[in-house]
Amino acid sequence: MSLLLLSVVISYDxxxxWKLNLTKRMNGLPEHLQMPAAVALAAFISGIPKFHCPAHKExxxxxxxxxxxxxxxxxxxxxxxxNWAExxxxxxxxxxxxxxxxxxVLDDHFGHHNWRKTLTTEKIAKCCQGMxxxxxxxxxxxxxxxxAHQGEWTAMIEAWECDKSSPNPYVHSKISLSEAQVCANLMDNEKIAISNGHQLPHEMTxxxxINMGLVLEDAQRRxxxxxxxxxxxxxxxxxxQRQVMLQRQIAHFRVIQRVYMVGIxxxxxxxxxxLSDDIEDELLWLPSTLPPSDREVICTNNVAHIEAELHKGQCCDSLDKLHRQLHTRSHFVKHHNLDLRGQKANxxxxxxxxRFNSKINAAAEKYRVTRSALLELVGISELDKEFQYLEARDIVAPVDMVSGGKGIRRHRGFGLLWEFRMMKVMRNGPSLVQWWNEEVLLLKEEMRRTRQFLAWRAQQWQSVTNLSHQDMQIVAGAIAYAHRQAAVQHALLARFTFLWGTGADADITAAADELTECFVEDEVNFDDEEG
Incomplete structure (x- = not known):
């Protein structure tokens, strides 16, 4: 029997x-089970189940x-x-x-689970509500x-959907270097310069x-x-003891500072x-704290540029840390609200x-201080392209901003922390509507197939008449049971046809058609309707 295979979605953890050696394994199958490699690669679509996706890399x-x-x-x-969850x-x-x-007992539960999957009225009602x-x-x-952002993101989505070789709008293309990576790159450049004959005035590069100065500033903040x-x-x-140790380290820093910042x-x-007498308040006088005119005279060996590059890495690290901490806090709060009970646990x-909020505030404060230093070194015009000012209203978890769509009315503009996250929401927005539309259409097709299956199943039971057995009472009982099962299938078919084929189906169809029309005519211009 020939089979026209358009596509097969394979969901696997x-x-x-698994897909890497698919063609190799396909060639190892018996000849009657094989298919051309080109057909297999084009028809088989590999997907990761949604629960297992977070365990994979982006x-x-x-x-x-x-x-x-x-x-x-x-x-x-x-x-x-x-199944396992139930x-x-x-x-x-x-x-x-x-x-x-x-x-x-397990068979009964499995059967009940499968039976509920057949009764899709509740599910499709939820899908219409979701749409x-x-x-x-x-x-x-x-x-x-x-x-401007709306048009840019929509154009990226449309280009990628037409041609998968275009830049993927769902992938964050911008690569930000951490402080450690920036420091490693700077040290590599210094090694190359030394190998080319450049002489440094001190054994410390x-x-x-500069990295030592930034570490000392972190120690002061702590x-x-x-x-x-x-x-x-x-x-x-x-x-x-920490203050005494910090005082010794700053004294050593001053010795090296005289070499790279002449006349400081x-x-x-x-x-x-x-000037404060407290060691934690003592100014280190890094290049960013000097006026531009004095900085050009005092700083040597490009230390001002080095500080700017390291501050960029610090800003990226601080934002990444804030992202992680805010996500962790939101998950803990959810766990607290659902599972924790009693005075001790609370x-x-x-x-x-x-304690966690203090860590979040410390990361935010470090970003602000680092950005202020970077502002002195590169200027506002270049800085705002990469690192915007972090306001208090920006320091919220994404669920606080978009949960149920209500957060959008509270935050008419989105802050720095979640600009990229909100960009992904915007890119996914039209897709979300389309997913729910597809789900309704798939469920309606499942309804049609369910009714078709019930009709076929009733016919199969009715065809059970030619039974051979020595005991005619057993034959009569088997035929009666077959007719009873056929009647059950006919009753189910009539019931489902009544539920799905009259008013309920009309409401479902109207909702799906209305949403499909809105999506096709204008995927994103819902602002005009809001008026």
Missing amino acids: IACQ KCVIPHSLNLMPGIGRTDGEGIEH INRVANSTKEMGASYRHD RHHQSFLRDFNSAIDD PSSF IKSDLTRSLGANGHTELH ENWIEEQDMN THASSFLA
């Missing part, structure tokens, strides 16, 4: 690895995401996990049963961003000198933060300012959140 998730595949709808690919709830009772009875919700969400989101806490006797002793001591003496949770 490690589909990204470069692996994007090409195999079920959310980005046309025709998939809202399929999550976790059919087996759904059966786990009966484990406490079945583990006390005998083997035979346990198998019967309307995401249509409203997309409208709200479009009203919160400017037309310029990049190591000591300042600890001074605001209530410390015991041991805490005060440890803090004093005389310049400091000429300044009329009240007290521990409150203490943890307080």
Whole structure:
């Protein structure tokens, strides 16, 4: 029998690895099971189930995401996990049963699970509700961003959907270097310069000198933060030891500073300012703290440029740290609201959140201080292209901004932290509407196939008439049972036809057609409708 194969979606936890040797394994199959390699590569679409996607790297998730595949709808690919999630709830009772009875109970639960999958009225009603919700969400989101970004992102999506060789709009193409990577690059450049005969005035390289100053600034910030806490006797002793060690390190830093920042001591003496006696408040006088005219005279060996590059890496590190911490906090709060009960658990949770919030505030403050130093070195025009000012309203988790679409009305413009995240939301917005539309269409097709299957199944039971057995009573009983099963299938067919083929189906069709028309005519211009 010939088969026309258009496409087959294969959902597998490690589909990204499974597909690599697909053609090789295909050639190892018996000849009657083989298919041309070109057909297999074109027809087989590999996807990673949605629950398992977070365990993969981004470069692996994007090409195999079920959310980005046309025709998939809202399929999550976790059919087996759904079964396990339901059966786990009966484990406490079945583990006390005998083997035979346990198998019967599990069979009943599996059968009930499969039976509920046949009754799709509730599911399709939820899908229609989801379509309307995401249509409203997309409208709200479009009203919160400017037309330039909206047009740019939409053009990227359309170009990629037409030609997959175009830049993928769902991949973050911008690569930001961390402070460690910037430092390593600077040291490599210094090694090359030394090998070419360039002489350094000190055994410590310029990049190591600036990096030492930045490390000392971090130590000062940590000591300042600890001074605001209530410390015991041991805490005060440890803090004093850290202050003494910091004082020695700064003294060593001053010696090297005279080499790379010539005349810095005389310049400091000429300044009329009240300097603090506390070591954690002592100014290190890095190039960013000097006026531009004095910086050009005092700084040598390109230390000002080195500080600017390291500050860029620090800004990237601070933002990445904020992203991680805000995600972690939002997940912990969700866990706290769902699972934690009692005074003891809530007290521990409150203490943890307080410590975590202090870490978030420290990362935000470091970004602001680093950005201010970078502003002095490169100027506002170049800085705003990469690192914008971080306001307090920007420091929120993404779920706080877009949960249910309500956050968009509170935040008419999106902050720095989640600009890229919101860009992904905008790119996914029209796709989300289309996914829900596809899900409705897929469910309607499943309804049609369910009714077709019931009619076929009833016919199969009715055809059971020619039975051979010595005992005619058994034959009569089997035929009666077959007719009973056929009647059950006919009753189900009549019931489903009534539920799906009358008013309910008309409402579903109207909702799907209305949304399809909106999506086809204008994927993103819902602002005009909002008026």
